[in-house]
Amino acid sequence: MKPSFETLDRNVIQKGLCTACGTCAGICPTGGIRLIYKEGEPIPVLMGECNSCGHCYHSCPGEDIPLPDMELHLFGKHRNVTEQNLGVYKYCVSAYARDAETRLAGASGGVATALINYALEVGIIDCAIVAGYQEQRPWLPEGKVVTTRSQVLEAAQSKYTVAPVNAVINEAVNKGYKKIGVVGVPCHIEAIRKMQLRGRPSKVAKSIRLTLGLFCASEFYFEGLRHLLGEMCGVDDLKHITKLQYRSAPWPGHFAIDLDNGERRVVDRHRYVYHFLLPLYKRDRCEMCVDWAAEVADIAIGDYWSPDMKPGEEQGHSSCIVRSEVGDMLMEMARNDGVLHVENLNANTVMAGFGYEAKKHAAAFRLAQRQSYGWPVPNFHIECDREPTKREFHIAPETKQR
Ligand SMILES: Cc1cc2nc3c(=O)[nH]c(=O)nc-3n(C[C@H](O)[C@H](O)[C@H](O)COP(=O)(O)OP(=O)(O)OC[C@H]3O[C@@H](n4cnc5c(N)ncnc54)[C@H](O)[C@@H]3O)c2cc1C
Ligand code: SF4
Ligand code: SF4
Incomplete structure (x- = not known):
């Protein structure tokens, strides 16, 4: 069937x-x-x-x-x-x-x-x-x-x-x-x-x-957006929003909303991505x-x-x-x-x-962990090599000298 x-x-x-x-x-x-x-x-x-x-x-x-x-x-x-x-x-x-x-x-x-x-x-x-x-x-x-x-x-x-x-x-x-x-x-x-x-x-x-x-x-979960709007933009009633942008110009793009009273509210990209949505509201x-x-x-x-x-x-x-x-x-x-x-x-x-x-390190590890508990996981039919990658340009100078 x-x-x-x-x-x-x-x-x-x-x-x-x-x-x-x-x-x-x-x-x-x-x-x-x-x-x-x-x-x-x-x-x-x-x-x-x-x-x-x-x-x-x-x-x-x-x-x-x-x-x-x-x-x-x-x-x-x-x-x-x-x-x-x-x-x-x-x-x-x-x-x-x-x-x-x-x-x-x-x-x-x-x-x-x-x-x-x-x-x-x-x-x-x-x-x-x-x-x-x-x-x-x-x-x-x-x-x-x-x-x-x-x-x-x-x-x-x-x-x-x-x-x-x-x-x-x-x-x-x-x-x-x-x-x-x-x-x-x-x-x-x-x-x-x-x-x-x-x-x-x-x-x-x-x-x-x-x-x-x-x-x-x-x-990210919509719940994250709801909190971003309420806590960082002071907007509880979404009906007042006429336009929303996650990457408004100039590059690299900030979070911006336009309201029906003509106001525009903006949140710095680094702040809303790395200190809010990413650590807290990933799906x-x-x-x-x-x-x-x-x-x-x-x-x-x-x-x-x-x-x-x-x-x-x-x-x-x-x-x-x-x-x-x-x-x-x-x-x-x-x-x-x-x-x-x-x-x-x-x-x-x-x-x-x-x-x-x-994705290739953290998500691959999380997927393997969940699988070991018998939790439902997606099957991508590939193995990710989770060994740390040497990325010279990310090593701070003082670390290099040790
Ligand atoms: C959820 C998400 C996560 C991302 N994560 C990363 C990342 O980790 N690293 C990285 O380098 N880049 C990431 N990107 C890609 C990056 O944000 C830009 O979309 C990409 O660089 C293309 O930019 P552009 O100026 O060429 O595209 P644009 O000219 O801005 O066009 C973007 C196109 O994508 C479509 N689009 C936008 N959002 C979505 C969506 N959620 N689903 C389907 N279509 C959509 C738009 O309708 C438009 O046609 C992510 C994008 C999304 C949507
Ligand atoms: S399932 Fe994967 S590709 Fe789809 S939105 Fe989530 S991270 Fe992006
Ligand atoms: S096709 Fe699968 S992943 Fe996509 S919306 Fe339907 S159930 Fe969800």
Whole structure:
């Protein structure tokens, strides 16, 4: 018998393994699965008919993530020893959008926004699925199907609470789009690769032509946002918020909200990320996720943190890991057509970021611990080498002298 929504509910949702990617709701052929919000978190619930097609369970990245099979299917090979921490890739670059408006709108270098707009312009895709905010509740992220430059720009920047973007996949397919681009965090992309690996639902699997994955250390509980707003911004009634940004310009981007009385309240990035959301409000499922650099995306994109960069004095760059043929073609075309400024980047510099440590060491250890207690854990089908990594540039001078 094929798995039904009941199987998904029992094995994934009730076990705390749901990443809230939205895929099950977004591909259910009867439209029976909906996301309802509890404590601000989207939870898949069966509100209509389940025909036991199994698509939701087989595409779900909550419990089973067969990374090696996906790699073989996508890149024709498994990762080699030097690719253990980043996944299979062709090359790494740092880049930024040459268009000033796009670079300023983006979280780091505006690369994801620039590449989506360029892919639409040259016809690689005919629509994109990105993360915007709900119209009535402009603090809650949701998936948007977009086709114009202004819509793509409007959705720029990172959303750090859950963005169930894959919930709009059927909307895009039903509108007749046949070349869909998806921007998402690693679990969004894993769901898409699971569908493509299985070839089902076939219309969806065939229609998705481009995936841009964001590096992801974690998403945060809505509860964290509620406390951030109340305790650091003095806002208890969210209805007064007209706009919310986690990475408002200038780079590296602060938390900013606009209120209906015209006021703007801002919290320093370092303070709200490293002293509030990260230590206190990481989603539990994210604590066990070992895919940091969107390991099965066509291009993975993250913040570029060079020790030479001066926050507040210059604009951002994005680290890009180009993985697939499609990703390579898009990056080369965007470079040659002057859409992106691109410089070569050493893979070790990409791994200097905090997220690598969070995922490949801390999350890998936590996952093994939970497994040893018999707690539910996701299976990525890979082993992470948890040995401390020698990173010379992080050793303080006085430590070196000892
Ligand atoms: C939850 C989260 C955690 C991250 N953690 C890290 C990290 O540890 N290390 C690191 O180097 N970088 C991390 N990033 C990536 C970084 O914040 C930037 O998104 C990335 O550098 C791309 O910047 P950009 O200026 O090129 O993209 P932009 O031009 O700003 O475009 C970003 C695109 O991503 C989409 N998007 C934004 N948030 C989400 C979301 N939650 N789900 C799906 N789509 C979304 C937007 O709609 C837009 O299309 C994280 C991003 C997110 C969302
Ligand atoms: S498909 Fe996504 S939203 Fe649905 S149960 Fe799985 S992880 Fe959760
Ligand atoms: S940490 Fe993993 S599970 Fe959590 S949002 Fe990021 S990719 Fe998804």
